[in-house]
Amino acid sequence: MVEKDYMMRLIHEMVRTIAMLIFHKDQGTEEELIFLEGISRDFYHRLCHVADEGKINEAENMLYESLEENDWDREGNMEKLELALAFYxxxxxxxxxFLEAHNxxxxxxxxxIQSVMKLYGYGELAETLLENR
Incomplete structure (x- = not known):
């Protein structure tokens, strides 16, 4: 149990650190990182709703479909990286x-997180942050 709680804190702090380094956004002590606006915020809420229904893999598939659609420019569309980090x-x-019950x-x-970070050219940053756990 303690190890799982440690992993939770580690992952949250990793996402928070990435948000500060890449997006220059400090979320302070907020438990949930939400820094999205407009359509991305709506899509984020849709993903969360699907996950809450226990369809976590389906929500993740929706996320990746969104990342891959319209032949987007990875450098110019950092909002989708923010969306993915907030979702994870x-x-x-x-x-x-809950996680175990839904495989x-x-x-x-x-x-x-590592996969999405690699898509945007930040794979080494994610590896470095995970390496120190």
Whole structure:
């Protein structure tokens, strides 16, 4: 139990650190990182709703479909990176029992963050932050 709580805090602090380094946004002590606006905020809430229904993998698939659509410019569309980080931080706040009941794990959250960071050219940053755990 203590190890899972440690992983939760580690992942949350990693997302918070990424938000500060890349987006220059300090979320202070807020538990949930929400810094999205407009359409991204609406889509974020839709993803969270699907995840809350226990369809975490489906929500993650929706996220990746969004990241891949319209042949987007990774450098010019950092809002989608923000969206992905906020979503994974939201999942990370879920209880271990909820994640396990819906065939998802903290390791998958870490993998998702790393995968998204790689898409945007920040793979080494994610690896460095995870390496120090």
């Amino acid at each position: 931080d939201y999942l990370n706040a879920k209880e271990n029992d 998802y794990s903290r390791e998958e959250i870490e993998d998702g």
